[in-house]
Structure formats: structure tokens, C-alpha cells
Amino acid sequence: MASRPWKSVRARTTLGATLVVAVALLIGAFSFYGILSSSIHASAERAAEQRLEELTERLDGPGGGPGGSRGIDTLDDELVQIIGSDGSIRSASEDARDDLGSSALPITDDPRTVRIDGKPMLVVSDDIGDDQTLVLAVPIEDDDETLSTVALLLAIALPLLLVLVAVTTWLVVGRALKPVTRIREEVDGITAERLHNRVEVPPSSDEIAALATTMNRMLDRLDASATAQRRFVSDASHELRSPLATIRQHAELAQTHPATTSIDELADVVSDEGLRLQGIVESLLLLARLDEGGGTHDESIDLDDLALGEVRRLRARGVDVDGSGIHAARVEGDPRLLGQLLRNLADNAARHSAGRVAISVIPQDTWVFVTVEDDGAGVPVDERERIFERFVRLDEARSRDAGGSGLGLAIVQGIATASGGTVSVDASRWGGARFVVALPLSD
Template identity: 45%
Template sequence: MAEAPAGPAPAAAPAPRRPARRAGASIRLRILAAALAAVTLVLGLGGVAMVITLERMLQDATAEQLADELAALADGVDAGTVQTAALVERDDDVLVALRSGTGVVVNAEAAAGLRAPVGGAAVEEVDGERYIVVADEVAAGTIVVARSAQGIDDAVRSATALLLIAVPLTIVLVGTVVWIVVGRALAPVDRIRAQVDGIDAAALDRRVPTTGRGDEVDRLAATMNRMLARVEAGARARQRFVSDASHELRSPLATMRQFAELSRAHPATTSADELAGVVLDEGERMQGIVAGLLLLARLDEHGGGTRRAASLDAIAREEVERVRGLGGAIDAAGVRPAPVEGDPRLLARAVRNLVDNALRHARGGIAIGSVVREGRAMLWVDDDGAGLAPDDRERVFERFVRLDEARARDEGGSGLGLAIVREVARAHGGEAWAGVAPAGGARFVLERPRRGRDRAAAALPPDAR
């Protein structure tokens, strides 16, 4: 049966487009806009207040002058020293009007339209011109005195014109200064951004330069450097994990493969039980290596786990019971209270590693002790073995380091036990080191900050180091 011709393949659905990230206004523009808005508001309100205040001050000064002149005229009219004819002949720079029952006497035509203000000085408009007007009662009637406000209006208009020029210029000047200052202040931030953006996995050792001035930008650069250091440490920890795992897992895998190839090539030379035993032994060794590496990786990246109340002496007593249950000899006379803050599980793992290490190298027995000295809680484990050479006391804490004696007496050991001890101590803010035990063997000390206060803190024996 012939197959129907295949139709055109359906078009693939277009991949969803990620929405474009809208670029927001830069900090520089936002600061500039805020500064200009604040300056414009302050200068605008200040300018209006200044013009109003200037106008009122000039009006008040003119009113005071008129009041003095009015008082002098009123006294003269009442005393008879100022006659009506004298009022008419006065200059018209100051308008004077005497209103009485017989009529109005003025020194200028504009004065006839003046009205006597009530309660002090007033501003009136006569024939399209503004006047400052004051009045007073005399025996003959009412005297009204006024002076043109043209000079005040001219001064106010001049001040307004100056402000209309000065305020925009000030705003432009402030905006320019803010733009330059903010730009210079943010330039180091932009350089830091560009430098950090250029750091990739191949250049994690690069750092942002600091100025040493201690300002906000300098603190930002220092923070970025600390962050880069943490990123570099995490990356190196992962690289070290991969390197260590590939190096150490190669040996058990090679052993299992070689034994399997030998069993296949020469079946008569091996048995299934022997092959299973090799696989189980090497698998257990691989499991221990992987578990140790994973623990070290977690310590490298996440620190000391959950912190809560713990006790090194309680952990030491648990190890004493375990060792004695296995038939081992252990001296616990030096165990004293040593409260700490930390992860009890990790601390117990570190102490067990120290005890197991001491058991592997001891000839007769081991000793364990704990104490608090000068705010530091310490736990030590001694053995009576051959001890450590001075050059090996630091090297023994490195990962996958196995000394010759350890290789001979501890076949299959991964060399991670003491490395885990040191990493656990450092993750808890402490340290681990090796020294000489009183019996001549090795002493390993785990130290970390203590918890709370101990009124009866004992001193670590002088040979602890």
C-alpha cells in the first residue's frame, strides 16, 4: 500500500522573547533632577517672599515718613502756625488735603481724591497711580497726607527683574555643579562595575583597586574585593574537590579493574569471593574518600553548619566510652568542662578523627583531655607512638597527605581525617595543630572559642603545644 505523501512539516513555534529590560534613569540624572527641583522650589519661594518683603518694607518706611510729616502738620494746624494758604502752596511731591466742614483744601488736584484711611496707613489708587496715604484728626477737620508709590513699584520691578535673571542662572549653575560633582563621585563606581563585569572564571584573582580614603566608594571597593575573594575561594574549593577526587579515586578504581581483568584472564587464579572482597574493600575506601571530600567541600563553602550549645568534654567522654567498648586503652583523667558554640555533629566528627588517628599510631594507649584557657576551649588527644617530625606537624593536616608510617600501618587510608579536623576547627573560628605528647608521641589539639564564661577555667598544661 502506497504511503501518502508527507505534507510540509509544521513550523516550529517561535521561542518566547524575553521582555527587553527597560533602562531606567541613571542615578546621576535622578540626583540632578532632585537637586534642580529642590533649588527651583527654594529659590522660587524665596524670591517671591523677598519681593513681597521688600515691597512691605518700603511701604512701611514711606508710611513712617508720612506719619512724621503728618504729625508735624497736625500740630501746626492746631497751634495756628500752619495756615491754609501754606498748605495750598506746598510742593506736590507729598499730597496734602485738609477736610473740614467748610470744604477741602489741597495742594494739588490729585489730593482731592484722597480718602482718609481708617486705622493707619493705606495704599490707594488715584488717577491710575498708587499712593501711600495716612490721616489724622485736627481741630479744623481731617488732614490727609499721601506720597506716590511709584518709587516703590520701580524698586519692586527692578528686584523682580533681577530675580528672574538670577534664579535661572543660579539653577543652571547648581545643575552644572551637581552634574559634575555627582559624575566625579560616581565615576569610581562605574569603573568598579566595569572591572567586576570583566572578571570571569579565568581571572578570579583580579581585584578592584581601592583608594584608601575610607569613603563610601572605597568601602564599596573593599566589599567587592571581599566578595571576589569568597567567589575565588569557592571556585578553588570546587577545583580542588574535583582534582582531589579524580586523584584519589583513581587508585581504588584501578585496583578493582586490575583484579577484574586478572580474574577474567586467569579464572583459575582467583575466586568469586576474592573478587567480591576486593570490590567491597575498595568500594568502602571510595565511599570514605567521597564522604570526606563532600564534607570538606561543604566546610569550604558553608562554614561550620548550625551553631548551638555544645561541649567538648561531653564529646570526649563519648569517645572514651566508644574506645573502651572496642577494648582500647584510653586515659580520660584530663577531661574538664569545655563549653563551646558550634555544630556538635561536626565537632564530634573531628574528635573521632583525632582519636582514630591516635589509635592507629599508639603502641600501648592514648590519652584525651579538654580544658578552657583564656576564653578558648581546647581538646587534645595524645598517643605514645613514634611522634611527628617538626617538618611534618603542619604538612600532616594537608589533604591526602599520608606519612610513610601511616602508609605502612594504615593501608587504604585516604589522608583526609586530619584535614577534616583542621577545616572543622577553622569553620568554627578555631584552629588545630600538632605537637609533642608527654609520652613522646604526637599530641593533636583542637581549639575554638568557648561559650559563655567559666569562673573556674583551668590552664592548659604547658606542654600542650
Template identity: 45%
Template sequence: MSSRWTLRVRITTITTFIVLVVLLLGAAGFVLLLRSQVTRAQSTTARQQSTQIARETQAAGALPPFEADEVIIQLQRDGQVMTVADDDFAEVPPLPVSAQPRIVKLLGERWAVRSSPVTLGGTKQYVVVARSLEGVDDATRSAGLLLGAGVPAVSLFVAALTWSVVGRSLRPVERIRSDVEKIGDDPSGRVLPPPGRDEVARLAETMNRMLERLEKARVVQQRFVSDASHELRSPVAAIRQHAQVALMHPDATTLSGLAEVVDTEAARLEELVSGLLLLARVDERRSVNRQEIDLDDLVLSEGTRLRALGVKVDATGVGPARVVADIALMTRAVRNAADNARRHARSAVAFSLHDDGTQAVLRVDDDGPGVPVEDRERVFRRFVRLDDARTRDKGGAGLGLAIIAEAARDAGGSARLDDSPLGGARLEMRLPT
């Protein structure tokens, strides 16, 4: 059936077709069964009648008279008609003699024929009785005509009833569709759920939950675009500012000074764009590079890098641990954790890693000022930076901790901030092994 037809039309058509086929088969079966049963009844009556007349003929020595328009009674010997009970059927040829029921065509009608033996004058003869089946044919014909008119009528009634019931059932769905269409591009609207707890009401609730998620995603996206635009504008503006000063006042700056500013701001811009692309890939669930990672190798590598930068690093607590994660995302997360600790540490950073049997627990401690309790969840959001991290030389774009949280979530784990035994902040990541 064409998909261009509405659901209401398809359901009504299919239901009506099925009902029509069932009724036609049932009507045909009923007519055939009626014909068979009534014919068998007439044949049984003919057998009983032949047996009764045979006894009477045996007792009287002759075939008793019997007048009826629908019964032929013959006395036969050697296939010849000796006499008939009703002279009106004297011209009827000999009827078949058989122990089994027979149906013959005589005088333009069907007849049920049965016979019974009788001995007269020492000779075996047969009383043959034929009963007309015209009444059977009339009854089955009437039943067929009645059912032939009734089946289409019942099918039309079923079609109308199905059309009405399906229409009433789909009316709330159409109302939901209309409400969603009116909402359009603004997901702040909601669908009015119908009363009850049926499938349609649950559909409306599901639509409202989806609209709520879309609204939240839209707000997050708008805030993300706004923050990203602001962060991207800052390094570009700094480069243009120094370039314009160099053009307008060549004596006020040197080539090396301008190159240093451009290199610093370009590096900052590159890091920001890289972070944005990484988060965009995570948002699209495109982490297809999941593999087993020796997390301790990544941590020790970052410890070596920080030592090269002049930071005092304690990595004695790092033990072996393997996790399944996106290697690029996890590598960036571990580096962000190390850079975050280096940025805020006064003098020392400590790494610890151990496998507790089900989870790999990574802790990065510093002896810096720490993070207030009320800000420990907020700083994992994108573009969120604390006041002391907003200077260009110390603070990033507010994506470092967000990437750490996304990396942990992508690997099936979690990340949180706590107090460090060194007096500063502790970043803890728990990842399933």
C-alpha cells in the same frame, strides 16, 4: 526616580531640584519682604508728613499749598473735604481717616494713607496725606522679573556644575568597574587604585582584597577537585579491576574474595564521600545544628569503641565538659581523632578532657611514631597525608585531620598537633565552653 537612570543623572536632578525650590522660595520671600518694607516706609513717611502739615496748618490757620504728583493732601471735617493742598487732586473723594495705616486704590494706583488731627476755629479737623505706591509696585515688579530670570539661570549653572563634579568624582569608580569587567573570570588580575586615601581609593583596595580572596579560593577549589577526583577514582578502579579479573579468569578468584574487596573499597568510598559532603556543608556555613554537647560522652563512647577493636585505651583523664557545636560535625571529629590515634599507635591510646573555666581541652595521645614538627600544620589541610599514612590499609583519604580542624574552627576553637608523653603524637582541641 527610575532606577534605570544613572547615578550621575539622579544626583544632578535631585540637587538641581532642591536648589531650584530653595531659590524660588527665597525669591518669593525676598519680593514679599521688599514690598512690605517699602510700603511700610511710605506709610511712615505719610504719617510724618501729615503730622508736620497739621502743625503748619494749626499755625497758619489754613492748609498750606503743596504740589507733588505722588502726594494727595486733604483737610477734612466730618468726613467732608474742606480743601486740598494741590488743586490737581480736587476731585479725589474723601480719603479714609484712621489711626492705623490704610492702603486704598485711587486713580488706578495704590496709596498709603495716614492722618493727623488739627483744630481750626474751635472745630476738630483732620489733615489726611496719601502717598502713591506706584514706585513700590514698580520696584517689586522689577525685582520679581530679575529674580524670575536669575533663578532658572542659577539652577542651570548648578546643574552643569553638579554634572561636571559628579562626573569627575565617579570617573575613578567607572575605571574600577571597567578594570573588574576586564578581569572577568580570572581573579588573578587587580584593580589600579587611584591616588589618595579617599572612599574611592579604599573601594579599589577592597576590590583587590576581594579578588585576592577569590583567587585563593579558586586555587583551593581546583586543588580540592583534583585531589577529590583522584581519591574517588582509586576505590572505583580497585573494584573494577577485581571485577574484570573475576570475569576474565573465574578460577583466579572466589566469590567471597571478590565480595570482600568490593565491600572494603565501597566502605572506603562511602567514608570519602561522607567526608566530602561534611566539608562541603562546613564550607557553605550550613552548621545549623549547633547545640550544647556533653563532649565527655562522645570521648568515652570512642574509648569504648576502640577497646572493642582490641586497642589499649586509657580514659581516666576524661572529665565533664560541655561545648556548643554542630553535633554531627563534632561527633565525626572526635571519631576521626580516635581513629587517627588507633591507626598510628603501637599499643596504647590515651584520652584526656578537662574544662579550665573558659575552654574545654581535649587531648588524644598515642605511642606511635609521632608527626615531624615541619608537618604538624600541613597535615590539617585537605587530602594531605604523610608518607607513612599512604598505604590503603592504614591511611585514609587525608580528610580526617581536616575535618577535625574545621570542626574546631566551626565551634570557635582550634586544633593542633604536639608531642605526646607516650612518645607518639598528641592531638589537642581547644573549644570554648
């Protein structure tokens, strides 16, 4: 059942090629037959007219006899008559007397085909003076037989050629589609558990090889996506299980030893872990919306106002923040998402800094560069790409203690990408981490 589509393509291709060749052959055959027929008839007419001229010169020459009739009756194997103006036969060759008797050949200005005794004859005539006309009839039976033979050969050859074309096309198309069928069968056998399998690329370096290479690239993307999804589900399950386990442990402790656990202490634990759960769930939902490319409301935003708001927020927490590099810049985007981007970067810098943080907004040409840097331990060079992956924490214990879930920088990258920009990380001027977000300026 799975191979029927390819067989259908094979049949349609064969039928289409055969029909095209059939039309071409029919047109060619009719054209060839028409040209050959015209050529043969023209040749016969020229030969008859040339023979008529010879007879006319012979009768008009010395010894031709009165009225040019002398010598006509001695001609053999030719139908020749001299006909008077009254339609009577003045003289005739021996074959004309035997075959025609007293019947006169038709007089015509142009060559004309008639049947005599059931045989086709080409009749030509010419005036020879004294109100007489020399009429010659030339047999063209051989010409008709030649044309009949050609027509028979064409009638036999055309179907044979069409059969040959159909068989050849069927075999060639089948051979061409065979690698495609093999690729289809291989891809059809690749399931979610076998995404590591790849299609064999033929060494032909043609379109089939390009198709196999494209399929392998698609499988690479699917495999990477499935691997990332499995890791994401595993990490999300782990992150969600941790606060739930903490709440359960304190609840069980309160049940077992109610005298040692106060209601206020239990309420604080449940509240803190509940907020942590809420943050993780909201982050996951935000990432899901960013992956789908929806949930945004673009408008013109003063990016410097958002940055100054983060400076004030961090200073209120006692963090030393340098905001002198913030300049006016407007971008098109979702204010909620861009505010989340700046907040995540600011919180990340405050969490890892030794005491100093700097935030700057610098427009340049058609872009604006938002920089957030700190004086912390920084990010190792080999970790600067991985740090934007979901649930990645370079300092696991410190991130948990500070309430981090490993989703903040992944959200930053998702928002930057959704806003048409990029995000990168390198070393700050103090040796810590410097995050640079590039966004297109508003027109």
C-alpha cells in the same frame, strides 16, 4: 546598556538636588520679596507721617491763618487738602487743585493707598482743630517700580540658578560616579578564569578607595575558594580513581589468567577497595554538609562517655591507651558528629603511634579540652596548619596502606568549627603529635 543604572542614579540625584534647591530658592525669594515690600511700605508711611506732622506744625504755628489754612495753597509738588467736618474742601495745594479739582481725598485713621490719575498714592490725615482735617497724598510709584524690578530680577535669576545647580550637580555626580563605573566595569570583566585580576585602588583614600579595597578582598576570597575547590576536585578524583583502578586491574587479571587468581582473592580486593570508596564518599558528603552548616542535631552530650568508648575500642585492637585524664563534661552538639571527631583523632593517633596513645577530657571555666596524643613521629611545625586541609597526608605511603584518605583531620576541623570550637596540633609529651579540641561547655 550596562551604564544605564549609573546614569539613572545620576539623573535622580540631579533632579532631587535641583528640586531641593528650587524649593529653598522659592521660599527665600518670597520671603525676601515680602520683607522688602514691608520695609519699603513702612518707610514710605513713616516719611508721609513725618511730612504730615511738619505741615500740621506749620499751619498751627504763627501766621498759619484762620483755621490753619494760610500757606497751603502755595505748596508745590504736593497733594494737600484741608477738609471740613462737612466734607468740603477748605483749602488745597496747587497740585491738589489741578489734579483733584473739587474731589476730596479720603480721610483715614491709618495710611491708605489709593490711585489718583492711575498712579498709586499713600494718603495720611490728621486733625488740626476747628473740625478740620489735614490730608496729605504722597506718590509711591517709585516704590512700586522698585518692587517690580526686584520681582523681575528674581524671576530671571531663579531659573538661571536652578539651571546652574542642575548642570553643576550633573557634572559633580558624574565625576563622583566615574570611578564607581570603572570599578564596576573592571569587576564585570573578571571571570572564573581571571580571578587573579584585581581592581585598581585610587589614591584618594575616600569611600571609592574603600570600595575598591573591599572588592579586592572579596576577589581574594573568591580566588582562594576557587583554587581550593579545584584542588579539592582534583584530589577527590585522584582518590576515587585509585581504588577503582585497583578493582579493575584485579578484574582484568582474573579474566586474563583465571587459573592464577581465585574468586576469594578477587572478592577480598573488591570488598576492601569498595569499603575504601565508601569511606571516601561518606567523608566527602560529610564535609559538604559541614560546609553548608546543615545536617546537625544538637543535644546535650556526655563527652566523657564518647571518649571512654574510643578508649575501649582502641584497647580492643591491642593499642596501649591511657584514659586516666578523662573527666565528666557535657556539651551541646550532634552526638554522631562528635563521635566521628573523637574516632578520627583516635584512629589517627593509633595509626601514627609507636605504641602509646593518651586521651583526656578536661573541663576548664566555660570550655572543655579534648586531647589525643601519641608517641609517633609528630607533625613538623611548618605543617601544623596544612595538615587540616583536605587530602593532605604527611606520610603518603603509610596513610594509603592504613586506609587513610587524607580527609579525617579535615572532618575533625569541620566538626569542631560547626560545634563552636577549635582544633590545633602541637608536640605531645613523648615527642609525637598532640591534637587539642576546645568546645564550649553546656550551660
